[in-house]
Structure formats: structure tokens, C-alpha cells
Amino acid sequence: MESTLKRTWAEIDLDALEHNYRTLRAHVGENVKFLGVVKADAYGHGAIPYSRLLEELGADYLAVSSLDEAMELRANEIHLPILILGYTPADQVGNLIDLHVTQAVTTPEAAKAYSAEAVRHGGTLKVHMKLDTGMSRVGFLCQGDHFAQAVADVTEACRLPGFDVEGVFTHFAVSDEPDKPESVEYTRHQLDLFRRTFEAVEANWGRKFAIHHCSNTGATALWPEAWMDMIRPGLLQYGCGEFAGQLGLKPVMTLKTTVSIIKNYDPGTTVSYGRTFKADRPIRMGVVPYGYADGFFRSLSNRCRMMTDYGPAPQCGRICMDMCMIDLTDLPEVKEGDEVEIFGNRISVNEVAALANTISYEITCAVSKRVPRVFIRHGKVVDRELMLRF
Ligand SMILES: *Cc1c(COP(=O)(O)O)cnc(C)c1O
DSSP: OOOGGTTEEEEEEHHHHHHHHHHHHHHTTTSEEEEEEHHHHHHOOOOHHHHHHHHHHTTOOOEEESEEEEEHHHHHOOOOOOEEOOOOOGHHHHHHHHHTEEEEEHHHHHHHHHHHHHHHHHOOOEEEEESSSSSSSEEOOOOOOGGHHHHHHHHHHTOOOOOOOEEEEESSSSSTTTTTTTHHHHHHHHHHHHHHHHHHHHHHSOOSEEEEEEOHHHHHHHGGGGGGEEEEEEEGTTOHHHHHHHHOOOOEEEEEOOOOOEEEEEETEESSGGGEEEOOOOOEEESSSGGGGTTOOGGGGTEEEEEEEEEEEEEESSOOOEEEEEOOOOOOOTTTEEEEESSSSSSSSSHHHHHHTOOHHHHHHOOOOOEEEEEEEETTTEEEEOOOOO
16 A cells, blocks of 8 residues: 555645634634634545544534535544535435534525424424525525525524524625635625625614524635634645735645656657657656646646745646656756655646646645555654555
8 A cells, every 4th residue: 555655645744734824813812712714625635534634623623515525524533513515405404413413504495495394393493594695506586686585484494493593794706816806896895795684684683693604715815804703714724825925824725746767868759648848958757647627727738847845846737537747857956766856845736837827726635535645743654545446
């Protein structure tokens, strides 16, 4: 099993995660709870070791996108409250109750169906009401003429039997765009609408939600008035994105590969499928076992670089399924077997994302199951997650 670790692997620095968690806690202050979004296998970082660490550090809540993701955490003895942000079929309410998982309620119909199932199951389902204040995805629609209906519907949902109504939340569309005045205005509008809606519901219902939350990464970084009772960051915890650096957070994932073969080619030689790269001098080309099946973006062919111990090596030729080539002509010290960083500590994931014309979320989520995750704590390997299941 050891051998697979020396192909291409992702080092997950749990010390960096601890640092990021503590930094974010200090940033928002003691009275704000911390919900860590660990959906999509913690954005590709490995949800189980990370959630375990968050629990150990004293986080308050976790969030995932589906019941399967929640079940995986419970099966691995994670006891923190878990909120499912997305869709769960009503016939799974019994499972939610048995596993002590909190469900987002996003429509009047879902509210009724969940309530009926909870009553049938003879239990109480913990719920958070989801308000749509302008993301136009899921949630009770609150904007404009829908306001009064939303207040009536959410109040009615709060009064349904079989519910333990704990929270209310919304999600921002552009809270991470401080340089665009219309985005700042839109976020302010969403925030005001969120507050007005839950206040009207609370007045009708005669009770208050225990947890009001709306701060994703952008709002956690930039909008203190949105922190309310709990922040709900995803990306920021992993030290990715433009705000991570500004807040002094550290990248958690470093993706590494190995120089497997080095070959010398004559001028005029073409490299890889499509012959998109042609040597204009004698070149020394390294093959690294990292391709699009590992999560690399083929669109980065001939456009990115990887970091060797002696400096950056340009990637040359089409990126293949299982490998690609890097130009080592100007790095004569690099030898077969050397480690190469794809992104992480020395090449920021933001740089790779910008080159691929996407966001860092997509880059870390794309690191495929074939790439083992190696978890490091206090400088030592403490856990491994391999694709191979024997
Ligand atoms: C994914 C998600 C988050 C986290 O978003 P980031 O931008 O990664 O901080 C928060 N809330 C909801 C509802 C989400 O779906």
C-alpha cells in the first residue's frame, strides 16, 4: 500500500486546519458559533479526519449536502450536530431523527412532508428554515411581493408537529465581491431582507430561532454584521481563495507528484497527443504521473507550471489521463524520483484556478479518488485515505 503514496498524493496539513480554525474563531469573537462546511468530502480534503479535528477543537456544527455525507460522518463516530444544506427525500426523515441530523427546510411542501414523517416515526426532527433572499436556489422565496407569503409559510412551518425548530439561514450570491459596488449593495439587500423576514416570523410565531446564520466565506471575511449567531464558512477554512491570505490562513492541501522518468530529446521533437509542443532546442523532459483522471484540468495543457525543489518547471504538451510532461531543461539538478508540487504551499491553488478560468473550489474538489490523502499532524503522518479498499 505504501507504494501508491509515491505516485501522486495530497498532503492534508491538519496543523494548518487548526491554525485556520483558531484564526477564524479569533476573527469573529467568542460569541459567534462555528459551523464548518464539510460537504463534498470537505472540498476534497477528506471529511472524516477534518470533522474529527473540528470536533476536538470545539467547533459547534458541521454541514454537508446530503444524507449520505451525514451518514458517513456518523458511521465514523463524529458526534457534532450536522446540518444537511440540501435535499433529503421525506421518506428518510426516520433516518435523520435516528442519526440526530438536522435538516434544512426549503419549501412549504417539504415542511409538511417532513413533519408528517416525523410524527409517523414518533420522533422529533431538528430543522433550520432556509430563506431565499436572492440566491434563487433553494429556500422560501422572500423577495418583493413574496415577503408576506414567506412570513406566513415559514411561521406555519415552524408550528408543525414533529419539529424542533432550531435555526434560520440564508445564502449570499455575491458576498465575496467587495470590489463591485452592485454586489456590495446586493449583499446588503440580502442581509436586510433576511433580518426583516426572520424578525417578522419571530413576531408571528412568538418565539425566536436559537441560531441565525448566513456567513459563507465572503461574509465571514468581509461582513461582520452578517456573523450573527454562527458563521458557516467552507472554502476559507481550507486556506483557499483570495481572502485566506488576507486573514493569515494557511493552505491545507498540498498536491504532490513524482518525477517518474526523465528523457532528453533533440530539437524538433514533438511531445504528447496532438503534438502541441515542439522542442526548439535540446530538451530534458520529465514525466509526472498526474493527469486528468487524477483531477488535473486538461485545459491547462501548455499553460501551467509545477514546483520542483530547484524552481518552477513549465508543463509541456497535452495533459494525458494518467500523466503529463514538465520541462526540466533549465533545472539540471532535478532527478528521477524527486517530489514536485502541483499546488499548495509554493504554487497557490488560486493561481491554478485563475489559469483554468475557474475558482479554487473546483480545483480541490476535482482531486480524484485515485489520489491518496495523507493527513499530517504535528509534523507526522497520522492518517491515510487510499482509493484501494482491500
Ligand atoms: C457551500 C455552502 C456554504 C459554504 O460556502 P463557501 O463559499 O465555501 O464558504 C455555506 N452555505 C451553504 C448553504 C452552502 O451551500
